[in-house]
Amino acid sequence: MSPVTTTNTGAPPLPADLEALMRSLKMPHARALAPDLIATARAQRWEPAEVIKALFTEEAAGRARSMLASRRKAAGFPTGKTFDAWDPAASSIPAPTQQALRTLEWITRRENLVVCGPSGTGKTFFLEALGQQAVEAGMRVAWFRLEDLGVLIRAHRTDDSVTRAVARILRAELVVIDLCRARDYAEAFGGGR
Structure with a gap:
C-alpha cells in the first residue's frame, strides 16, 4: 500500500490524550499524518473505518520504510549500488x-x-x-x-x-x-x- 497523502496543511493539532495514546502505542508515522488526515476525513465525511484504515496503512508503510533503512544500514554496503x-x-x-x-x-x-x-x-x-x-x-x-x-x-x-x-x-x-x-x-x- 502506498502512503496516504492529504491536501489540508492547516489542520488543528491532535488532542493531547490522542497524541499521548499514539505515542504509547509507538505509532510515529500515523501520528505525523493524523492531524491532516482527520481534517481531510472531516471535510470529506469519511466513514470512521476509512480513517482507521488510512492511519494503520500509513503506520505499516512507515514501519516498512524504517525497517528497510535499518537493514540497509546494518548490512554495511560499501557504495549503495543496485x-x-x-x-x-x-x-x-x-x-x-x-x-x-x-x-x-x-x-x-x-x-x-x-x-x-x-x-x-x-x-x-x-x-x-x-x-x-x-x-x-x-x-x-x-x-x-x-x-x-x-x-x-x-x-x-x-x-x-x-x-x-x-x-x-x-x-x-x-x-x-x-x-x-x-x-x-x-x-x-x-x-x-
Whole structure:
C-alpha cells in the first residue's frame, strides 16, 4: 500500500490524550499524518473505518520504510549500488546465471556463492546489488571486506568473544566477504600468523 497523502496543511493539532495514546502505542508515522488526515476525513465525511484504515496503512508503510533503512544500514554496503545501474550485457557472468542468482532462491536454500574474476569486472557491484535486493526482500545481510573481518576477529580475540561476534554475523541470511585483492589474505590476518 502506498502512503496516504492529504491536501489540508492547516489542520488543528491532535488532542493531547490522542497524541499521548499514539505515542504509547509507538505509532510515529500515523501520528505525523493524523492531524491532516482527520481534517481531510472531516471535510470529506469519511466513514470512521476509512480513517482507521488510512492511519494503520500509513503506520505499516512507515514501519516498512524504517525497517528497510535499518537493514540497509546494518548490512554495511560499501557504495549503495543496485541493479538499477547494472548492465547485464556488460558482465562476463552469463545472463541465465545472473537471472538465477537474482531470484535469491540460493540464499533460502543456504547455498554458497563464490564470484571470482579479474579486477574491474564488476564482481563487487554485482554482489552489492544482490545484497541490496536481499535487503529489499526482507533478509538480513552482512557485508565485510576481508581486512575488516580480520580486524573484527582480532578485536574479539583478546577478550575471547569471537564466538559471539561470529554468531552475530551468522544471523544474517547473506554474508558477503569481499576479498578486494589477493594480498588482503596476508594483510588481514597479520601476515599469515
